[in-house]
Amino acid sequence: KKSAGLEKYFAQQNLMVGRLKTGTPPRLAKETVNFEVMEKQQGEEKEVFMSYLEHKNPHPRQTCCHITKTNTKTHEIIRKNIEKSAMYSGLISGVGPRYCPSIEDKIMRFADKESHQIFVEPEGLETNWIYPNGISTSLPPEVQQEYIRSIKGFEEAEIMQQGYAVEYDYIDPRNLNKNLRLKNTTNLFLAGQINGTTGYEEAGAQGVVAGINAAQHAKREQPWVPTRQNSYMGVLVDDLTRFGVSEPYRMFTSRAEHRLLLRQDNADARLFTEAKNLGLINNERESAFLQKQQDKKTILTSLKQTKTKLNNETKTAEELCKRNDVKENEVKELIATNNKRFTEVYYDVRYSGYVDKQKRELAKMKNLEEHDLGLIFDYSEVVGLSGELVEKLNNNKPKNLHDASLMEGITPAALNVLTIHLKKIDAIRAN
Ligand SMILES: Cc1cc2nc3c(=O)[nH]c(=O)nc-3n(C[C@H](O)[C@H](O)[C@H](O)COP(=O)(O)OP(=O)(O)OC[C@H]3O[C@@H](n4cnc5c(N)ncnc54)[C@H](O)[C@@H]3O)c2cc1C
Structure with missing residues (x-):
């Protein structure tokens, strides 16, 4: 059932900050793809379970993926038709996810690359749909057909469903408390891409936090907030509510400073007691x-x-x-x-x-404000920083390490790299 008036409410409260976008590739018919000419990628043989109630979810039969690549002909077709792409014509103008750019983006932004890798993935065990991961697009159908057929193994490929892009509104997640309740309300909890994230797990994890807290609120009990030390959920909620987002937020392990503690196989040990206190553990799970x-x-x-x-x-x-x-x-x-x-x-x-x-x-990472960053004029000179952090640091020019530590995406490892660089500058100046 539609919650009428929700969008209007967000607009009135001035909560909407912008538009984000995501895309998807055209899906192909398996029987029209020539796997013989592609590199094989075997499935996972080892039985790895997300849940320790593993008998409920037997390891599925494995099937393999393949790898192929775009080539100069593919790039030429896309470049020739770039104005027809919804994302390039200005029809879709939101910010896309940095780590899964559309094929149009890849070709225009990395013009020196002659090919881009495509993972050719079966969509499931019971379907003939193939998901060519790495070539999401918003080009018109006839251009998709043309560039798909320029790719090795896809010469005869039939498209089952066209690729497309979607644009959506998001609110500034700094308007939320850490229990994901909107600050100026008593009972409105938000989770998922409306908070500026992208991804199934990101949406699911926030759904857990917001759902638990909505229930706590209804029961008139204390809110529950996950921490950076006990879970990626904690890192996610803390990052969103503290830093906001400037592009679709993805939950990378590198965002956590305690990632040696945050293993997938010890999630139960980290969260069991809190989950039990919240009444979320049944007898089977407990035993x-x-x-x-x-x-x-x-x-x-x-x-x-x-x-x-x-x-x-x-x-x-x-x-x-x-x-x-x-x-x-x-x-x-x-x-x-x-x-x-x-x-x-x-x-x-x-x-x-x-x-x-x-x-x-x-x-050791205390007294960060004592480390002046004023002498770093161009962060691309700092060895060991990712391109993303170089860009963010050059744009923000933090005064000292403390300011840098408050920036989205700055990890303890990055602070360490900056500390080493400052020591080098000190050594040069001393000489
Ligand atoms: C084309 C595409 C491909 C993607 N591929 C991937 C991928 O491969 N991997 C990945 O991890 N993520 C992917 N994503 C991102 C991922 O799908 C989303 O980030 C995630 O599903 C968001 O979940 P959500 O619950 O926040 O929002 P949604 O799934 O959009 O759910 C919001 C729901 O609210 C309903 N709704 C809206 N307004 C109202 C209202 N007023 N009243 C009642 N209901 C309302 C909507 O109908 C919808 O069902 C992709 C997204 C797109 C668009």
């Missing part, structure tokens, strides 16, 4: 979780107690987990376990030193 923790404890004890000789020195299996010359499987055999939780414990132990180091580095 699966407790069993898993018990298994992990048993494995860790075994790692600590099992000893072996390595280069004439006695080592515990726990110590071997941290060595590069001993493989995961060798440690597993040594403690004679078949427990499927072994890998998680192995990585807990293996990364423990780095996790401690990360905590120490974070502690």
Whole structure:
């Protein structure tokens, strides 16, 4: 059912800040694609589960993807027709996602490249639709047909559905509290691309946060806010509400400063207690979780107690987990376990030193305002910064490291790079 008047309300409150856009490629009929001439990309054989209630979701049959490329002929066709692209004619003017540009964007912005890679992905096990990932477009159908057929393996390809682009409004997410409630309302929670993000997971994660908080509000209970330390949801909500967005926001692991702690396989351990307090854990989930923790404890004890000789020195299996010359499987055999939780414990132990180091580095990052950045005139001279950060730092010209740390996308690793550069400048000046 349509919530009538919502758009008007946002407009009246002056919350809308702009337009963002996303596109999709034309879908192709599988039987018209020549896979023989493409490079094969095998599916994942290892059974990796997102949920530890894994029996509910058996690993699906795997099928393979392929790789092909655009070429100079493809680029010529697109360049010749660029004015017909909705995105270039000005019909669609929103800002697109930096990391999945349309094929028009790629060709115009990276004119020196003679080809762009395309992942040729089956859309599913039960369909004949193929998703050529990497060539999203808003060109007219006849141009799509022409450029598709210029690509190796697509010479005879039939288009099942044309590619297209979509433009949407978003509000400045700095108008939200960290529980995703609109600041000047008592009961309106926003999640998803209306907050300036793009992506299924980004929308889903915010839906969880906003949904929990809407329920908490209805029950007259305390809001729940995820933190940067306990989840990517926390990083996402904190980034959005603190920095706002200037382009569609994607949740990259590099945005988190605690990413060694934020592993997919330990999400349950990080969030179980809070989820239980919120009434979100049923008995089945709880007993699966407790069993898993018990298994992990048993494995860790075994790692600590099992000893072996390595280069004439006695080592515990726990110590071997941290060595590069001993493989995961060798440690597993040594403690004679078949427990499927072994890998998680192995990585807990293996990364423990780095996790401690990360905590120490974070502690060192105090007094940031004392580090003056005024002597850096062009950030492209700073070795180790990504192109995106160079662009943002050159545009913003922060006064000191503290100002830089408040900018969207600046990670502790980037602050480290800047600190090293400042030390170099100091050394040069001292000479
Ligand atoms: C062409 C295209 C390709 C994409 N490809 C990918 C991809 O490969 N991977 C990826 O991760 N992401 C992709 N995205 C992005 C992703 O689809 C979106 O970011 C995500 O689905 C947004 O989810 P949402 O719930 O915020 O919004 P939506 O999915 O748009 O849901 C909003 C819902 O609200 C309804 N609605 C609107 N107004 C009202 C109203 N007044 N009353 C009641 N209901 C209303 C709408 O009908 C809609 O159902 C793509 C997007 C597009 C457009």
